[in-house]
Amino acid sequence: MAMEDKNGQLQQNSYVKGELLHHIFINEEEHFSIARIKVLETNESFKEKDMVVKGYFSRLNEGETYVFHGTFEQHKKFGLQYQVNHFKRFIPETEDGLVAYLSSDLFYGIGKKTAQRIVKELGETAVSKILQDPGVLNSIPGLTQEKAEQLSKDLAEHQGFEHIVVHLSNYGFGLKMAQKIYQAYKDEAITILEQDPYQYVFDIEGFGFQRADEVARQNHIPMDHPSRVQAACIYTLQQSIQEGHVYLPLENHLQAVDELLHGEEHQIEPETITAQIAELNKRKKIIVVDSRVYLPSLYYSESGFCTNIDRIIKQAISEQPADAELLKIVGRIEEEESLSYGKEQYQAIEKAIGSKLMVLTGGPGTGKTTVIKGIINAYAEIHGLSLDPDDYDNDATYPFILTAPTGRAAKRMKESTGLPAVTIHRLLGWNGHETFEKDEDNQLEGKLLVIDEFSMVDIWLAHQLFKAIPNNMQVLIVGDEDQLPSVGPGQVLADLLKSGLVPFVQLNEVYRQKEGSKIIQLAHEIKNNQCRHDSLQQETDFNFIECPEYQVVDVIIQIVKRAHDKGVDLRDLQVLAPMYRSKAGIHRINEEIQKLINPKTNQRREIRTKDITFRTGDKVIQLVNQPEDGVFNGDIGEISAIFEEDEGSGQAEEVVVAFEEKEVAYERKDLANIMHAYCTSIHKSQGSEFPIVIIPVIQGYRRMLRKNLLYTAVTRCKKSLILCGNKQAFIQGVNEQDTNRRFTSLEEQLRELIENVPQPEQEEEGELSPYDFL
Numbered sequence: 001m002a003m004e005d006k007n008g009q010l011q012q013n014s015y016v017k018g019e020l021l022h023h024i025f026i027n028e029e030e031h032f033s034i035a036r037i038k039v040l041e042t043n044e045s046f047k048e049k050d051m052v053v054k055g056y057f058s059r060l061n062e063g064e065t066y067v068f069h070g071t072f073e074q075h076k077k078f079g080l081q082y083q084v085n086h087f088k089r090f091i092p093e094t095e096d097g098l099v100a101y102l103s104s105d106l107f108y109g110i111g112k113k114t115a116q117r118i119v120k121e122l123g124e125t126a127v128s129k130i131l132q133d134p135g136v137l138n139s140i141p142g143l144t145q146e147k148a149e150q151l152s153k154d155l156a157e158h159q160g161f162e163h164i165v166v167h168l169s170n171y172g173f174g175l176k177m178a179q180k181i182y183q184a185y186k187d188e189a190i191t192i193l194e195q196d197p198y199q200y201v202f203d204i205e206g207f208g209f210q211r212a213d214e215v216a217r218q219n220h221i222p223m224d225h226p227s228r229v230q231a232a233c234i235y236t237l238q239q240s241i242q243e244g245h246v247y248l249p250l251e252n253h254l255q256a257v258d259e260l261l262h263g264e265e266h267q268i269e270p271e272t273i274t275a276q277i278a279e280l281n282k283r284k285k286i287i288v289v290d291s292r293v294y295l296p297s298l299y300y301s302e303s304g305f306c307t308n309i310d311r312i313i314k315q316a317i318s319e320q321p322a323d324a325e326l327l328k329i330v331g332r333i334e335e336e337e338s339l340s341y342g343k344e345q346y347q348a349i350e351k352a353i354g355s356k357l358m359v360l361t362g363g364p365g366t367g368k369t370t371v372i373k374g375i376i377n378a379y380a381e382i383h384g385l386s387l388d389p390d391d392y393d394n395d396a397t398y399p400f401i402l403t404a405p406t407g408r409a410a411k412r413m414k415e416s417t418g419l420p421a422v423t424i425h426r427l428l429g430w431n432g433h434e435t436f437e438k439d440e441d442n443q444l445e446g447k448l449l450v451i452d453e454f455s456m457v458d459i460w461l462a463h464q465l466f467k468a469i470p471n472n473m474q475v476l477i478v479g480d481e482d483q484l485p486s487v488g489p490g491q492v493l494a495d496l497l498k499s500g501l502v503p504f505v506q507l508n509e510v511y512r513q514k515e516g517s518k519i520i521q522l523a524h525e526i527k528n529n530q531c532r533h534d535s536l537q538q539e540t541d542f543n544f545i546e547c548p549e550y551q552v553v554d555v556i557i558q559i560v561k562r563a564h565d566k567g568v569d570l571r572d573l574q575v576l577a578p579m580y581r582s583k584a585g586i587h588r589i590n591e592e593i594q595k596l597i598n599p600k601t602n603q604r605r606e607i608r609t610k611d612i613t614f615r616t617g618d619k620v621i622q623l624v625n626q627p628e629d630g631v632f633n634g635d636i637g638e639i640s641a642i643f644e645e646d647e648g649s650g651q652a653e654e655v656v657v658a659f660e661e662k663e664v665a666y667e668r669k670d671l672a673n674i675m676h677a678y679c680t681s682i683h684k685s686q687g688s689e690f691p692i693v694i695i696p697v698i699q700g701y702r703r704m705l706r707k708n709l710l711y712t713a714v715t716r717c718k719k720s721l722i723l724c725g726n727k728q729a730f731i732q733g734v735n736e737q738d739t740n741r742r743f744t745s746l747e748e749q750l751r752e753l754i755e756n757v758p759q760p761e762q763e764e765e766g767e768l769s770p771y772d773f774l
């Protein structure tokens, strides 16, 4: 950290003082610049007359002098550059220098005489005095109030960002965080930081509670300050979202807040926390209902989703065929498709046609896709609608909407049904700022909406989607309830099914098994808690290679090598593992496969980050939703190009990834959004399927191995599944239920609605209705 002593002397190890000659590259939005400077002074053994500096700073003034702090970096093409951590405009410390600075063109209306009076009155530290308190200018003889105001404003503007950067560096914040802070608060940044650092926790991404605590301590803000307690209340709720919770029970919340606030030398009384929770509740910063504490966005998502489910299921259905008529229609579809629907499958088609909203659930190979097609075909025939998009004027008038939460799932839907399908984000028109074009005031157009892979949809997205569904639309939700729940908060599919409010059909009979699939059989044995050692016998499409833990990575490499040598397209082969950092973790497996498949050569460009080396030709996975670029968490692509920085053309350093439908360019700062995908996490594989899947299973993964995790992993495979490691660890894992309960109130809220739903007519004997489950 750079510090100045009392005399303003630099105590930083490395510095370069230089006059800015010209800018090479400027990104105004990011405050990122590359510039050439004339070196005036440095404590480094740098002998050249000028050099290139780069870092997160705004446009600097050419001809002015700055002191930069940072480190030298050797750039492959451009040689030695100085990576700036922070910097400061050099203000001459002599009285004459300061007078020249204040009377320069930078400050309108300040002549030499006025500048001399300011320096005489305020001394060599005049600039920081004015910045801290513009009122000091009132004492300068002959300086009108108007000019004084103008000068302090101009000084603040010129010094603003730099001043803030220097100030923040005293708290240990780097340029990048300083830039984020400056964007959010501008000139207020320091005042807010020093008076109420906890505000940063809410407004600045990546600014944690502990950081705010450190700043508060340095500024002697008491540990029981209301702001601190309130920040802890909100921060703990934000953290709980990571575990999938929609709310925290008051008791758990109090405990979590207490743990966060508790220090060796200070203790916060429970009453203080309760009082601040009440205060936040009053100000609608959190919502407390029935001893449950919610963040408002999640509370309103959950209650909004319930309201919309209620609205939709209460609507009447426009046209409904008589039973005999539907039988005839389904018979015709069976003929066209050359199959005969099973009892459950027919029931699913019948119930979907007769319900405003229905959930279709079932494991792999039970015919969910087959039934989706049956429902769409039957709907089209009943309503006299063509399935061919070319028969409609434009996309908006096409009556069938097929959607899924990820790009890959939408693509699979499109392939299996032969109809257009899009991601939920695309369907709703994501505008990149957490809002969508489609909402309650601008609803979707269409007649039948089918949402696949619904287990992956969190409560926030579910709410956004359902508020955009118009009254005249019929809705079919499809998902496998035994899969892992959504990455985001909630367990919407499971809660919908448990509530009993919404009609649903569960498909149990497995059809793909009839074609001799061991993979499907294993999936159902896991699902039905019947997986034993003899379930893991070798079959044509399944093998469990037993090996000790230390050999598991070698075994994976051998399998991948054999597949590669045989000409298998590596996009069709996926290694799935549950953990990132272990001896047989995702990172290690990726490194080893990269060495094998895509080693370093002179032909392949590469770019190194702290942990990873990316090379052209590498298989990579997107780690976050980036809807503005049309890529989503879990999408897999290949690095098609790496561009080095080019001063001449202004080309920034970039990695270009070719995804299935588009190319996306990542600057260095965005490379954390991707990682190698030779091996990916099971969580990230949700919604995707691969012909060949390899899953290492070892005792070292024990704390992660759970039934729904292994079930999700196994069901990602379509043709050939290879497990390797320890059979006992696998058997123990599939017998381990996920006991991490997610706190959601959706099921309860939906149940409360049941009283208001008109009771259906008497069901035929043997048919399931939601009311059978109450």
Ligand SMILES: Nc1ncnc2c1ncn2[C@@H]1O[C@H](COP(=O)(O)OP(=O)(O)OP(=O)(O)O)[C@@H](O)[C@H]1O
Pocket (backbone or CB within 6 Å): 339, 340, 341, 342, 345, 362, 363, 364, 365, 366, 367, 368, 369, 370, 371, 511, 512
């Ligand atoms: N009634 C049926 N008669 C004959 N074959 C069927 C029937 N239902 C489904 N199948 C066949 O079973 C296989 C699995 O069906 P489908 O793909 O619809 O299941 P799914 O539940 O969508 O599976 P997954 O989730 O694994 O994709 C397909 O080959 C399908 O043609």
